[in-house]
Amino acid sequence: MASSTVTPPRPDRPPRPNLAFRQLRGQRSPAEFAALVRRAAREIDERVSCDARYIGRVEAGEIRCPNYAYERVFLHMFPGRTLTDLGFAPRSSVRGRGARPDDETPPAHIGRPARSPADAPGTDETRRTYEPYDTQDPYDTHHDHEESDVLRRAFMTGGGATVAAASLGPLGFALEASATERPVRRAGGSQASALEEAVRRIRLLDDRHGADGLYRRAATPLRAAYALLDAGATRQATADRLHSGAGELAISVGWLAHDSGRFEDARSHYAEALATARMTGDNALEAHAFCNTAFLARDAGRPREAVRAAQAAQRVARPLGSPRLMSLLALREAGGWAGLADRTGCEQALARAQALYERGATDADPEWMSFYGEAELEGLEAQCWSTLGDWPRAARHARRAAELQDPHFTRNIALYTAELADDLARGGRPDEAAAAGLRVLDLLGQVQSSRIQTMLAGTARVLLPHRRASGVSEFLERHASTPRKV
Template sequence: MASSTVTPPRPNRPPRPNLAFRQLRGQRSPAEFAALVRRAAREIGERVSCDARYIGRVEAGEIRCPNYAYERVFLHMFPGRTLTDLGFAPRASVRGRGARTAEDTPCEHIMSPAHTSGEAGEVDETPGAYEPYDTQDPYHTHHNNEESDVLRRAFMTCGGATVAAASLGPLGLPLPHSRLRTSGGSPTASTAERRVRRAGASEAGALEEAVRRIRLLDDRHGADGLYRRAAAPLRAAYALLDAGTTRQATADRLHSGAGELAISVGWLAHDSGRFDDARSHYAEALATARMTGDQALEAHAFCNTAFLARDAGRPREAVRAAQAAQRVARSLGSSRLMSLLALREAGGWAGLADRAGCEQALARAHALYDRGPSDADPEWMSFYGEAELAGLEAQCWSALGDWTRAARHAGRAADLQDPHFTRNIALYTTELADDLARGGRPDEAAVAGMRVLDLLDQVQSSRIQAMLEGTARVLLPHRRASGVQEFLDRHASAPRSP
């Protein structure tokens, strides 16, 4: 056997926080700053899937030097500054030195060997290395010899929703493999003779990345076509839990990641009209949260359960689930999370035709939102801004039959939405079209409906399609109104999700 060429690890030393970068973020939450990074990337033709966790890792000093895509974005955001001014180490000082512990070493079939600095825990964010969040962005194609094999194989030709769905294939998390003793060249089947590899930090990182990828693809393309693909990473996630790990911190990451992945897959089922599947996935996440005492995960699971119950016509269950989520979330310190949960409760009250209860919950939601963001805001809440607040309020007024107020809030939601969230723009515009149609403004409804049809080549969501079909039925008696017949004809010829 050839001797190892890996440099022995140096004693663990904690990474140095990047105070300069933290100062640049100012009063914005990590999620808000991540949104600014994504927007700046689009301005220069880059695509990075930056999120609150990535910003946190930079500020904690875990990423000593960003990859080239992020470097271009950061220098665009802060002209006249160098990477050193932004608190990063020179690229040459972190290239290819040092190593990680055995448990932290990625499986060779997940990603390429990492480039780490000589100090344990301080990572050079090279494509294919420990930090995968932007380098495997399916909307960004790199053309340098350092890109990861995973990126090259999976995402060089990504385009529409069909290819986005296919891109979940390489996300497949590593199933814990076993080495079998052999007799005469054939592996034996005895369980006692197997040696199962325990899950480590690299598997936990791959699991967390799978959650981010699913959310990113859903934001852009909707759930249809993604749901069945996402089931394989979820099965792998629970196989990792069964394999066990030697470190409690890694076990906690695996449980949290598996729960968040179950919620993400549940949302794909929810948005594609598979309510029973969604309910099962959310229950699985809730059970995982309860077993490990993970209050943040429990609040998230209850939050989605409330949303599903409302959409499935069980408004009283929606109220109860939202209230349970609020009880769990009070200790987490996030006003924005409490605001969203109050909106979930408002949706339940609206479904019960309880206008007073709905208005009280809406008032709480606005008051809590106005307290502003904080570092305690969960990473998964990056979608929750003024647009989502307006969109969810529009749904409440629509359920109460106040079409004028519903249309006003739906239109505001569509106008405010970050272009990154293509699916939500389509959703809010669909809500606007329906509210206008039911409120006796068929010509305006047809215009909004045409905007939705323009987005359906990018977004595949059974939920949106079902809403648009309802709008078309409402508009049928108004064929002679301006633009209505054109909308109906185009809607009738539009492709439907399988």
């Protein structure tokens, strides 16, 4: 939910990204560098839940000064350098944390100090001076501190698998009670099953309600999933399930970021999934990551990247034996060609998508493709024609998509209907556009999606000159009075 007040800019906040830290990463991806950070932490008996998103936030300058755990790890990784050398602000300049004086900075090569009863979690003193897992900038007012506290308490009470078991619950994911009641040095089948169930639950909730209300809560089980990987597994088969589950969860969380308009976050999560897939040779996961990367690139205005990512996904997916997967990937490619205004390339990709879809479903179809049916095929084709400016053709496909969609997929019904409203408005049929827009507004009580809200806002702007057309005034008034959820 958006705050009623706006925090004024801080004059001492870094005006530029952390270029020094970015140089230290070199040619490694954020996910690969995050893995190095976690490995360095283990070398000094420290534990940090570092991922690609954290690295991205450091490089963007959002994290002005790391907490003490990260400080020890970074100084261990780069001996002889200070935090300032790494591009961070002096700790004394970061207000709001009760920071230690500079001469009390913990040494780089000493592990975590022994804790006395006075250091028990929950005391004010502990919260001021010992926050090993709070990676948040003190000026970031959008962080969910409750989630951070859940993770911190769990990490303090057990090993990596224990924190994962404790942290996979914010969205109501099922866990065996025993998984959270005892320290587990290595993850087993129950943790892998909990992770797979987390992915299914997120997808189910997104289908029904959209991404905006889920994204921040879903970040916690994602961090927990990578903690499971760090903890290791009892068997190779379990390790494979954990890697696949963590990658799929990264994609799901990335999609929630994507659909709620947080494109850079989504890009980071998809890159994390892609790195996980390549490290383990998981072609199915790699194809999924490339598929979503292509979709994101299209929406972010990078159509040539969308084409390349979709083509890469098709190369990886071809041996998997799923015509429906190849059909969806062809649609991703078509979206990129449409963004490039290449009608011929788009039409050829659409024809391949249709032919592959008609081969039918097979046992090789990935579980995550449950959303991909005839309605989605029509909806994605509508988006291509809309991008190419063929509004009547786009409207026909969008209408068919909304009619075919299973009622379970409430978000998609709203999405297709919003697409229909926009195509009708731009195609010179304002009365029909207003009627479709009103149907979308009726669904917004159940669905929270920045994508859909943005589409409706565009439709409202197109309809403004047509206020006197039937139903348009009612749509504009209701749209103006509908609060935007953030």
